[in-house]
Amino acid sequence: MTQKNRQWLIAARPLGRELQDSDFEFHEADVNDPSDGEVLVKTSYLGFDPALKSWMENIAGYVNPTEIGDVMRGTGVGTILKSKVHELGEGDVVCGPLGWQEFSVVRGEDVEKVPLDAPASAALGVLGTTGRTAYFGLLHIGKPKPGDVLVISGAAGATGSVVGQIGKICGCTVIGIAGGPEKCAWLVDDLGFDAAIDYKSDKVRKQLRELAPNGVDIFFDNVGGEVLNDGLGRLAQNARVVICGGISRYNYDPRDPEQMPPGPRNYFNVVHTGATIQGFLLPNFRNQFAVADARLLKWVQKGDLQYKEDILEGLENAPQALMRIYKGGNFGKQLLRL
């Protein structure tokens, strides 16, 4: 009897609405053998981030469109069972686009080996795309200097919490905006943030005025909406605004501009401050990944960079793992252990 491969397929496109169970279809398929240049991987962890919903929606600008009936995309960590790639061997732990399934056949150039001295799950977070996003977004776009006031929205999220800790390493005053007293306490007590604003109970604008009386030098935005607008209202001269994510935007239909939420009316403050609002594409920094990875690993090992994982168990819970992200239900990087 051939081994079966349990999978989640894309059943519907969640455009302009929240995700729901019926957007995914559980499926069983055969496990395929790798061809030349490919490896067969058994997944141990899947990682979840807000962009996954955009994949299901086929938002313009993404390179590989999805089809209904495709295996749901997603990054995972797993162990190679069979290899037809020279540089990769059986038993190697790799990270890559494994998808929501137990077994996957992927091309060798699409996966990266996970260093032996790092926890495998961290390759999906602080030592993977999340950590790199924080690293390049803060250091290359935010350009921190010692003494800068760095404000982060979505600060208790996987990316935001790394941004803040790198900001402390750089000598910044770090203020996090997060939802709820538990997350705020974690930022200040455990991660060493200088202050935290609970957007669910505090008035963000008023708190920013008090905590950053001379303005915000770097605003690292994972949220969009009113929080971003409040940040733009407090910019210091020559401030840098890093647009990294927009969790408040994911349930709108990007094909329908009238339905999209308005942009930040305070964008015009860049005129009075000479400030910069900038996004970034992680692949453009590819030639510097090795340096970033080495630094992030060192910081983790030294204890300068702490991280939290929020782990659900079992492939059957993959849709739930994704859905809770958009509601701030996770506390730490959302993972699924198979």
Added chain:
Amino acid sequence: MTQKNRQWLIAARPLGRELQDSDFEFHEADVNDPSDGEVLVKTSYLGFDPALKSWMENIAGYVNPTEIGDVMRGTGVGTILKSKVHELGEGDVVCGPLGWQEFSVVRGEDVEKVPLDAPASAALGVLGTTGRTAYFGLLHIGKPKPGDVLVISGAAGATGSVVGQIGKICGCTVIGIAGGPEKCAWLVDDLGFDAAIDYKSDKVRKQLRELAPNGVDIFFDNVGGEVLNDGLGRLAQNARVVICGGISRYNYDPRDPEQMPPGPRNYFNVVHTGATIQGFLLPNFRNQFAVADARLLKWVQKGDLQYKEDILEGLENAPQALMRIYKGGNFGKQLLRL
């Protein structure tokens, strides 16, 4: 009998509404003598730009607040009648903050000598703040490369028309957005723009898609609102968006955030494109003014840089000269000849 000085005073603050006649009060005062370090100037031209309304409103961020009853501020060109400044002599033509009056006493360090080989009125436009704004905004923030697609909103305005011509000098493909067929024809037929979009009759979004099929590398914005949003929807990878002005915003009350128009919802496209949205403060480029002025003058003399002036006559028409700016009523740099 002492000479009388006719003046316009600020009578009211036009916050959250359009300007009206009663915001200004006509007044006669004595002509004062200059003290040490000052000159007495007889004004020949006044220049008008959208920021003048903000001065009347005392918007936060401006250094010298205005008071009701102050002489209305404004930049002018005039001839020195008496000088108590070593470097400036009787008969010198200078440009500076003369205000809306026939005679003014100003400090020597606040005025600049107008070069003899330039038309005096041009010091208020293409060879003054307007030209410098276009020069530094495009070259230092927009960073044009030959072959870049440069789109300008408010393209027939004093700043926009200079931006586009410098863009052509830099080898860009230049598309202007302006109001009405006369302005559009001027951009293409006289200034050498590659194309013009009439926002009053064309659909800006559709036209941009056709004229810039590979995206916009530089969007130079003088307008804000939907036009800016449409531009942000067409950004190329690593595009630069220069926020220079926001004529669509001047009639809102900046103290009342709820009343302000929304920002551009397409701001989030910076994430997919790695684009930059940036403002700039002209005084930060002060140490490079001499180079810019020399280049602008050379381009004007060679005919590479054409400009249009829209001149009203007589100090009594100063309020009308300002009001027409916010309605796009002027065609060319708005000036008043005394």
